[in-house]
Amino acid sequence: MNEFALIERFFADPAAHEPPPSWLRLGIGDDAALLAEENGWETAITCDTLVEGRHFLAGTDPEALGWKALAVNLSDLAAMGAVPTGFLLALTLPEADEPWLTAFARGLFACARRHGARLVGGDTTRGPRALTITALGRVPAGEAILRSGARAGDDLWVSGQPGRAALGLAVRLGALPSTLPGAREWIDALDRPEPRLALGCRLRGLAHAMLDVxxxxxxxLRHLLERSAPPFLTAEIEVARLPLDPLVAGGAPPERARAALLSGGDDYELLFTAAPESRDQILLLGRELGLPLSRIGRLVPATAHPMVLIEPDGRRTLPEVLGYDHFCACKEYP
Amino acid sequence: MNEFALIERFFADPAAHEPPPSWLRLGIGDDAALLAEENGWETAITCDTLVEGRHFLAGTDPEALGWKALAVNLSDLAAMGAVPTGFLLALTLPEADEPWLTAFARGLFACARRHGARLVGGDTTRGPRALTITALGRVPAGEAILRSGARAGDDLWVSGQPGRAALGLAVRLGALPSTLPGAREWIDALDRPEPRLALGCRLRGLAHAMLDVxxxxxxxLRHLLERSAPPFLTAEIEVARLPLDPLVAGGAPPERARAALLSGGDDYELLFTAAPESRDQILLLGRELGLPLSRIGRLVPATAHPMVLIEPDGRRTLPEVLGYDHFCACKEYP
Structure with a gap:
């Protein structure tokens, strides 16, 4: 049973068959919930927990952790097209370690300041090291980009360079040499992910569906497909269009680079779908933001398989590894 | 260093000297933050973490835990005078134990339904058992009851029967016999606290300052006094006015009942201050809600001690135990 099944099975709202309250625009199941503000805006709200030993290694640099804990939550707002406002921090620590707290706060507030998010509340308690951040943002009413909006014929796009964080983790765990030319960049991507907030906002009205990776x-991608309306969709990914070259140029063995790009977690890039008519506009947006945007495939009416890889030689293959599940730990690095 | 010092020292917002953003009405330091909605309402938002072994015992009935986890967060909304809307659940579990999850969800949704709160999002992850709930509510703009509004001359009031949860814990740990007449009620108070939401709302315009116990x-009470504006206040508590009799009638030894009432945590009653002119109205409100409201003392201009007990014989004593600190565990039960 994976994380998503857990939530859906046990926490399906028993009031779901009743009319939703007027303040609730979107509940469980997307990157964030949407609450109506009745003033032309909606509040996007999301929370994520990071547990030591699962989402970060024991001994992780606390400054990097502070940054990342907030960044991953802001990434969920980016994936809705929302602008951050405030956040709450629930911090559980084995002891009140002052140097640790100082460094953690430095990283946290660096990310907060960079992205305009304000700490508005929280809780501190003793226990096994873990933290939950609840992030709030705003999006013009009706303009949030949901997971559920994908359509047959849409292009499939991904921002930036997915795969770097997984390679960074491999370097940190000693599975790849730290002397590789890309090692520093990969570790930076792992430690200090950049939520794609500017991109998320600018994709309002362009992207049909979006989530963060x-x-x-x-x-x-599977989560996105599962949310699409019947009669459902299949994603065809063109391997030749994946941004693999920069990873290989950084010294990653090609097979490892491919696995990292397709299945490595923790990159927090945006995955979105859009009409083919929007291609030029999206490429222009990427250039404007200084962020490569790769058109990696397209969505077609559902076939026997939800995802198909089209290899450079034209062969069609099925992906083997379907992503990291934080609850089941289906996959382990290295 | 206690929990509150931790938050204030390390997480003092480095942007605090800048003008607050227009959406932020009240930040860190009260029971909940307040966010402007620009439509005549404010959103109250709060989060609390419960960690196994600290806030609840290993082996705690999961249904009771589900109820309580939400109830303690709704209590923070009650303490602002807010009405609950939605909540997010971040749940960390050592394994996906179906009977545990089923019972936990049952308790959680029972509390949600009773108080009109809707689950709007969350996260599930594997790790040492802990949960963080973020609760949202609404209050008419400008009408939230803050910790900071106490004035010299105010009466000091507390709702219901504080002390029951601490006695319930003593029974559960075997420090008091489970055959005492009050044992069942005390354990219920520990397991299924009732957030005083109706009272909180009705105290808008009556209470000057409020928090939940x-x-x-x-x-x-110390937290409330620390938030009052200079020249600061001292609380005089009249021991003869404390609702001790019901605890003693339930079989608690008088000294233990007094300690539980004054220093036991986990009751989630509301502690508030109000003008003496409001006494009749407050007593009437208590009768209307079927909830005893005890006027236990008053606030005077600051003296050498922030809190003084006036014993039934007129002697003035200083309280010894100042409450439970979840981070320092200054106090242990039994």
Whole structure:
């Protein structure tokens, strides 16, 4: 049973068959919930927990952790097209370690300041090291980009360079040499992910569906497909269009680079779909933001398989690894 | 260093000297933050973490835990005078134990339904058992009851029967016999606290300052006094006015009943201050709600001690135990 099944099975709202309250625009199941503000805006709200030993290694640099804990939550807002406002921090620590707290706060507030998010509340308690951040944002009413809006014929796009964080983790765990030319960049991507907030906002009105890649490109693509309306969709990914070259140029063995790009978690790039008519506009937007945007495939009416890889030689293959599940740990690095 | 010092020292917002953003009405330091909605309402938002072994015992009935986890967060909304809307659940579990999850969800949704709160999002992850709930509510703009509004001359009031949860814990740990007449009621108070939401709303315009008693009456009273504006206040508590009789009638030894009432945490009653002119109206409100409201003392201009007990014989004593601190565990039961 995976994380999503857990939530859906046990926490299906028993009031779901009743009319939703007027303040609730979108509940469980997307990157964030949407609450109506009745003033032309909606509040986007999301929370994520990071547990030591699962989402970060024991001994992780606390400054990097502070940054990342907030960044991953802001990434969920980016995936809705929302602008961050405030956040709450629930911090559980084995002891009140002052140097640790100082460094953690430095990283946290660096990310907060960079992205305009304000700490508005929280809780501190003793226990096994873990933290939950609840992030709030705003999006013009009706303009949030949901997971559920994908259509047959849409192009499939991904921002930036997915795969770097997984390679960075492999370097940190000693599975790849730290002397590789890409090692520093990969570790930076792992430690200080950049939520794609500017991109998310600018894709309002352009993207039909969007989510952020936290569990691996294929795993999160599956979540997007599962949310699409009947008669459902299949994603065809053109391997030749994947941004593999920069990873290989950084020294990653090609097979490892491919696995990292398709299945490595923790990159927090945006995966989105859009009409083919929007291609030029999207490429222009990427250039404007200085962020490569790769058109990696398209969505077609559902076939026997939800995802198909079209290899450079034209063969069609099925992906094997479907992304990282934080609850089941279906996959382990290295 | 206690929980509150931790938050204030390390997580003092480095942007605090800048003008607050227009959406932020009240940040860190009260029971909940307040966000402007620009439509005549404010959103109250709060989060609390419960960690196994600290906030609840290993082996705690999961249904009771589900109820309580939400109830303690709704209590923070009650303490602002807010009405609950939605909540997010971040759940960390050592394994996907179906009977546990089923019972936990049952308790959680029972509390949600009783108080009109809707689950809007969350996260599930594997790790040492803990949960963080973020609760949202609404209050008419400008009408939230803050910790900071106490004035010299105010009466000091507490709702219901503080002390029951601490006695319930003593029974559960075997420090008091489970055959005492009050044992069942005390354990119910520990397991299924009732957030005082109706009272909180009705006290808008009547109470000058309010918080909920989670860490013990004296400990939380201290937080309220610390928030009052200069020249600061001292609380005089009249021991003869404390609702001790029901605890003693339930079989608690008088000294233990007094300690539980003054210093026991986990009751989630509301502690508030109001003008003496409002006494009749408050007593009437208590009768209307079927909830005893005790006027236990008053606030005077600051003296050498922030809190003084006036014993039944007129002697003035200083309280010894100042409440439970979840981070320092200054106090242990039994």
């Amino acid at each position: 936290s569990d691996g490109l294929l795993g999160d | 989670s860490d013990g009456l004296l400990g939380d």
